[in-house]
Amino acid sequence: MKNLPKSSRWFLLLIWITIIAAIIAAPALLPVFRLNLLGRYLSLAIVALGVDLIWGYAGLLSLGQGIFFTLGGYCAAMYLQLNSSSDLPNGIPEFFALYGVKELPFFWEPFKSPIFTLIAIWLIPALVAGTLGFLVFRNRIKGVYFSILTQAALLVFFNFFNGQQKLINGTNGLKTDVTQLFGQMVGSDSMQRWFFWLTAIIVVIAWFFARWVVRDRFGNVLIGIRDDEPRVRFTGYNPTLFKTIVFGIAGGLAGISGALYTVQSGIVSPQFMTVPFSIEMVIWVAVGGRGTLLGAILGAVAINYAKSLVSEALPASWMFIQGGLFILVVTALPEGVLGWLQSDRPRNLLTRLGVSRPVSTYPSLEAESKQEVKK
């Protein structure tokens, strides 16, 4: 991003101003139902940022980000359930009674602490991702084999969570909308407004963080790993560590995303770990633009918003539209919408349509003429 021409920088600034204006205006303009949807989709933008870091930069196509997303969601839901169950029999969440459980399982205990929960939301998914990643990367498993492994891991987690009624209410998941936070119902309109603001702020922070990660040599090593991993090794870098760290970071972002999504959708369940959902995350990034970060945010929000609008009007047609979109991007816009807008191809298109004048684009021409000016 740092090497973009000036016009692109202005263009990005314009997009940012639009986004911030939209976020500020949304609570006033949208009914709470729509605002809540927008808030959910903004939270999905955070997991998309992580996908962009690992896929767009380091070339790791993970089809299992749903694992880390869901873990974050469960962390948040467990705290909220405990926070609202002090008046209940045994002082434990209601669903336990269904399975005759009288004592809180041990791993629930620390989630009574809000501070522990706030750390666990990103740290547990990051650690799980880091451990999983390290084992895979150390054995130099790459490319499609890595993708298959992540998807297999996703299915393992899905089946495990689905079957654990006595621990985490199994397939039913944990509800958060009727729980209490700061003396208010989490599902209430005023709380949902707060969650919208919180999500919007965290998206911006997450974007700055992701930019910071890739701003300099660390990001360049990731790009090097994506393009030519052996060359990175022979330059003296250990790709395993770099990949493990960035996969951990993406896992942490997915956890935060899952927690915010959970409190705004009112429930977390193993359904978050189904295969299509994790693949959709990849599609958002592919459509928005790989390796652009901002594209991941735009892709996640735009596609999901379009999905809900289309599904309301034509219930059965969304899957076709999404599939068509993906095919279009893969064949016609491999760098995604934002990547395409940032390249010189829109200008070429305008030139061809006779709207704009042709310019010399060979990069060294520009640099050499600058050099002469300096002399």
Next chain:
Amino acid sequence: MNKYLLELHHISVSFEGFLALDDLNLSLRSGELRAVIGPNGAGKTTFLDVITGKVNPTIGDVVFKGRSIVGKHEHHIARLGIGRKFQSPRVFENLTVFENLALAVSSNKKPIPLLIGEVKRKDKDEIHHLMSIVNLQSKENISAGSLSHGQKQWLEIAMLVGQNPDMLLVDEPVAGLTDEETDMTADLLKSLAGEHTILVIDHDMEFIRRLNSQVSVLHQGSVLCEGTMEEIQRDSQVIEVYLGRPEEGQP
């Protein structure tokens, strides 16, 4: 301290029964410039793979600075001071010339310092110095992918020098270069010898002659003979397997 910087003892590499290297012995003195030639399939690239840790020898030992480096990872060997230039130029095409060099020059190659720290002043000066050596100053912020073939070769050599290795392994540095660029490359390598130990692999006889160094001839996975270019060209075995018979003319 051992008088040899790099020693290969009885190296054999077998790929499913096929012996790519067969009892190969070779030693390099510190500061030496050595050329290695050999017909296709002589095991030249495997030989480099063994030194840089990409391939583990089936039998034998590689000793660098008096210590065995067999079984170490590639990045570890690179940090010990062995740099490698590949046959076709391998630079990071999506990074700029500056960024390519910054990765090579960086003295700390661990992820966390790289994530937190900026490129140091000293490293920046080094990068600009390297760019001036290989004449790429005006291309500083251009992605390496849009450089010409020759410029990529030079960028890769600059990256190699920027790693500041004790030992440079250079695989066909002049493939696809113009005569002028070839001469410049030969002069550059000669100027680097002494401070660095350099091993060059190439087919180009004129280029090897210009290096004016000791030559080792590889054939069927082992060293056929060693000597100066003149000695090599007089050796009857070498003439037979590599240079062709004199009546067929010089290559």
